[in-house]
Amino acid sequence: MISAQVDWCPWTDEMVQLLGDGGVLIFDSVLGLGTAASTFNTVLKLAQDGNLKHAGVGRSGNLRQDAAIRQDLITWVDETNAHEFSRVTALFEGVRTAANEHCWMGLKRFDTQVALYSGNGAHYDRHRDAFHGKSSRTLTAIYYPNVHWEPTHGGQLRVFFADEKVEDIEPVADRLVVFLSEVLDHQVLPTHAPRAALTAWFYP
Numbered sequence: 001m002i003s004a005q006v007d008w009c010p011w012t013d014e015m016v017q018l019l020g021d022g023g024v025l026i027f028d029s030v031l032g033l034g035t036a037a038s039t040f041n042t043v044l045k046l047a048q049d050g051n052l053k054h055a056g057v058g059r060s061g062n063l064r065q066d067a068a069i070r071q072d073l074i075t076w077v078d079e080t081n082a083h084e085f086s087r088v089t090a091l092f093e094g095v096r097t098a099a100n101e102h103c104w105m106g107l108k109r110f111d112t113q114v115a116l117y118s119g120n121g122a123h124y125d126r127h128r129d130a131f132h133g134k135s136s137r138t139l140t141a142i143y144y145p146n147v148h149w150e151p152t153h154g155g156q157l158r159v160f161f162a163d164e165k166v167e168d169i170e171p172v173a174d175r176l177v178v179f180l181s182e183v184l185d186h187q188v189l190p191t192h193a194p195r196a197a198l199t200a201w202f203y204p
């Protein structure tokens, strides 16, 4: 088994093993559809108000090259919007606690990115969130609030396991996905409807 769909907490020995082996934990119905819907609306409102910006990939500093790799619009959870994302942030705090209790990861803090893919084919090419020695990003957790999501909307999170086996994960409402940042290659397939995601990166 390379992914698990189970109650989100506490983490079982099997789940800890799966994560360590470079797998993905998938948890459904983590906050309720009401919270998913209000979170999705908050992301749309941030976009309508012009508060989301084109994401850079980082080191290259080449905006055109970055735009070819990823087309999402992003911001970060900070003091201006923290109130509206408090339930999602509490969920991520729960992930941090679970990872520390069950995997002894010693995670001290996390940053939370708010992302919106427009739906006009917007995608994010295959990448890894961290590379050994280049960043202290250790664990990635993603919450999807997409209440109207359908398979024809595309936008699956495609994950690549060490043996190059692939799994496509639908970004459906109220789903939480967790994996090791330095281990798992992944991409966002082209989206054909607005697709929101909140991503936490945890640091030791």
Ligand SMILES: O=C(O)CCC(=O)C(=O)O
Binding pocket: 115, 124, 129, 142, 157, 171, 186, 187, 188, 197, 199
């Ligand atoms: O939204 C997703 O499913 C993944 C986004 C991602 O890989 C990233 O922002 O690094």
Ligand SMILES: [Fe+2]
Binding pocket: 127, 128, 129, 186
């Ligand atoms: Fe990523």
